[in-house]
Amino acid sequence: MTRKSSKEKGKEQPENKEQELESMQTEQASNQEDVVSEEDPIEEETVEEEQEDEERASDDADEACEDQVSLLKKQLVDLNDKHLRLVAEYDNYRKRTLKEKMELTKIAGERIFVNILPVIDDFERAIQHLGSASDLDSVKGGIDLIYNKFVNYLSQQGVKAIDTSNQDFDADVHEAITKIPAPSEEMKGKVIDCLEKGYLLDDKVIRFPKVVVGE
Structure with missing residues (x-):
């Protein structure tokens, strides 16, 4: 067998190293491709799941909005x-109150007139008896009684x-x-005479007295 010289051996070693490096690089590239090929389906599945989650969340949000x-x-x-x-209740209440108020006013007016009737009878x-009366004093006394009776009734009603x-x-x-000119200094600005009486109803003037004033 022929032995190789040391020079030939020296040449073969670099070539072997280059071949080994190329082989290692090829193997690494192959491994990377395998890893990429293995990871791609997982990434695709993850993206699809995320899209499905987003669509589901959007559907849930739409449904929640519709419910709201x-x-x-x-x-x-x-x-x-x-x-x-x-x-409707307020309108009924207003009508009922107005009706009750009108009824109360009617009843109050009726009561006043009923109580006035005895005075008319008197x-x-x-x-x-005026035509056959011989005593004018008794007639005057009777009229005074009727007048006082009527005034007392008005007073009971607040008049x-x-x-x-x-x-x-x-x-x-x-x-x-x-x-008119005042008869004295003290009567200036005061009521000298009353031509027509005035009346109050519970401290409210219902008719003003017609008066003559001194100046």
Whole structure:
């Protein structure tokens, strides 16, 4: 067998090393391709799952929005019904209150007139006896009784005459018909005479007294 020289051996070693490096690089590239080929399906599955999750989340959000819209519509209908019922109830209450007020006013007016009727009866009896009465004092006394009876009834209802005697003129209470020279210095600006009585109903003027004022 022929032995190789040391020079030939020296040449073969670098060539073997280059071959080994190329072989290692080829193997690494192959391994990387295998890894990539193995990882690609996993990545694709992950992307698909993420897309499915996003679509599912979007569908859930849409469904939640639809549920919220339906709930708000139902609440709006309920509120509208309540509003209509309240309006109807208030209208019925207003009509009922107005009717009751009119009935109370009618009853109050009826009671007043019923209580006035006895006074009218007294006047009719007095008129009947005027023709045959011989004592004028008794007739006058009867009329005074009727008058006092009527005044007392008005007082019970809160009606009373306004006192104007020697009172200072007050435009909120008195109605000045005319002015005349005051008979004295103290009577200036005061009521000299009352031509027509005024009346109060529970401290409210229902008729102003017509007065003459001194100046």
